[in-house]
Amino acid sequence: MPINCSSCETQRAVLRRPKTGHSVCKECFFRAFEEEIHHTIVSAQLFQPGEKVGIGASGGKDSTVLAHVLKVLNERYNYGLELILVSVDEGISGYRDDSLETVKRNQQQYELPLKIVSYQELYGWTMDQIVKQVGLKNNCTFCGVFRRQALDRGAMMLGVNKICTGHNADDIAETVLMNFLRGDIARLRRCTAITTGSEGAIPRCKPLKYAYEKEIVLYAYFKKLDYFSTECIYSPNAYRGHARAFLKDLEALRPSAIMDIIHSGENLSVKEDVKMPVQGTCTRCGYISSQGLCKACVLLEGLNRGLPKLGIGKHHKLHHKLLAQEPLSEAETRKLKSIDF
């Protein structure tokens, strides 16, 4: 029996919204999905008219939908934004080169300018080379730290005022869970903020913060958006995997759980007397850092010295040696060299 759309009550419903459980027609779903993002953008005052906004584009579903919706809303509501796609080429053959092709196609379809920054040009290392030295364990640490900075550097070259990333509600809820399980109170406090890094770095925002991953896929499916969907060929983050699996189970039990977790995260308040890391700048590259040397520089130093473990775990005591370009003692070298598989 065909069900009518619960919103317009005239069209036949073609899908059930994962977020609310309502059966709606295609048009009403598009409208609701877009309006919700518009509501997020307006209520959190993400943009000012005339701003140049970089969209972090990976070619995956989230960033493809983000680029599409931002373009639509920018025209529909006259945000007055100049949109630019920014991509990072990590140098992973068989994965990123393919997804970058998707970004290039998107660029033509949406008529948006595109800037690609590569690890190779920024750091002199591709991910393929890094994995060769580091092994499959912990390589996500390198990729994650480098990407964060690479996106900022790319954005700086373009002179944008803000960067948008495609993080969705599932990602945020998962991060809340993970930071809670790891006891990372500083990140726990930051991770639900819709805009981050207002001082020093280029502000970043997440317009899809309240959009369910499943709805993003539905939107891309019905809009027939072109995106690239393959998991990274290098090992996925195991701990995040636990949190992800748990979140999926929760969502199956109660679809609102994702929003409920975000609500929890937004309303946590941290005691005043808890020590928080102080934000400073890296003495080497000038990027924001809570230490004297930023993580990217430490990792890079480790790679260049042939000590890949330097950036894995905490080795704050060695920072002064790194800064002074001093050689490490033999015992320290031995500890950081060995890679166990």
Add this chain to the structure above:
Amino acid sequence: MKCKEASAVLIIRVGDAFCRSCFKEYFVHKFRAMLGKNRVVFPGEKVLLAYSGGPSSNAMVQQVQEGLSRDAPKKLRFIPGILFIDEGAVCNQSWEDRERTMSEIENILKATSFPFHILSLEQLFTLPQTMLQMNLAEIPKRDGSYKQAVGSFLGQQKAQAEDGVSDAADRLTQIHIADNSSVECSQSAAFSRPAAEHTAALRDMFNSAKTLTAKQELLHLLRNHLILHVARTHGYSKVMSGESCTRLAVRLLSNISLGRGAFLPLDTGFSDNRYGDVVIVRPMRDYSLKEISFYNRLFNVPSVFIPALDTKASGNSSIQHLSESFITKLQADFPSTVSTVYRTSEKLHVSRTDTTQPKNQQDKCLLCMCTLDTHTGPASAFFATQKSQQLSEKKSLKNVPSAKDSEKQCCNGGQCCKESASCTNSVTGTQDIVHLLCYSCRVTIKDLNSMDKLPSYILKEAEHRTRRMEMRKEIEEFLLDDHSEDI
């Protein structure tokens, strides 16, 4: 091993082997240290031990006994009583089974020589409406610090000793609490079979919940009401609850998933003062379940197995159960999981509210009695959810300004949006209750088929609060400042 003499009998963590007597010392010290460090239980105060029959609450009762015993080096100085609530009806147990459990419990409790109360959850249907109101006036004023209180207590004790009362136990019971309510040592009341209609009503209510998650949450909320009621009517100003740190880690994770993030410090902290006059304390929160199990086994502490709602349920039957199996599994792979989660919670505090200040009562959730967390700005998960609801429903509702108003209009106009059945059938519609609830309780209530199965003390109080709110709206323009009169 500490004493380096006796041979070890157990290992708690890697490298932490204990002999029997060192373990006992360690365990007892932890309990005293927890109470000593936090200084919330005052000497001479009446304390109700919430007892479930399980390992943790048995260990807790045992620790209190130990601490009050004559030869304890640093005696505990409060006056204990024990409360057991029989929830058999919720799990569809027969009266015979429930009776058997209760007599088993009674035997254990009799052996403690503390006064105890055994109630059935059905008593919920006899609670007065005022139960959900804050008795701020009745909060005993503690003058001075904990130190002074201990000092004056010891002085009193000395004076009495000179009067010739020598037996320590007698002295304890004779000292009155600060608010001078007479110490009423309630006799162990024999359990009487609750009225059949109450048992049926209780079952009805739980059957109206569509999910096990909601059932468990509802049971937790209602059980707390009953504990609070017993504490109030018998003059207990503290309630001790025996959650272990393992249990609390599970509770933390499941409460985050249930949207109770704002209340984590209250729901899991050492002391929970949401009720104002009665404070919940959790003295067992430093023990892992493993330590408790070892202790109980080594020192023959009894415990009773009572089937609960999620007994025999599959691993992912409810959010609470799922959290439990998740934490247990993760703990096996990453042994620091429980302690990390628990430490994280220590760094949180109750947001934006000063609980010592008398607050407008309407700001408290009708069910969990926490300060409402729904006054968030428009850029929040709460509003984003409402927006999604509005956008997926009829277009006619699209232009109403705020969600609260839209709920009202839609119900008054007769064209009800969602659960039309519950709106027309019940005296108190869903919407009337919903705006009195915190975010998480709203989610729970959404899983109920009908509101009118809730005990009348809740429904009446909801009506009462709604009426007062409407009244206030009417006279708002004549009220001078933002003065919140007690409701």
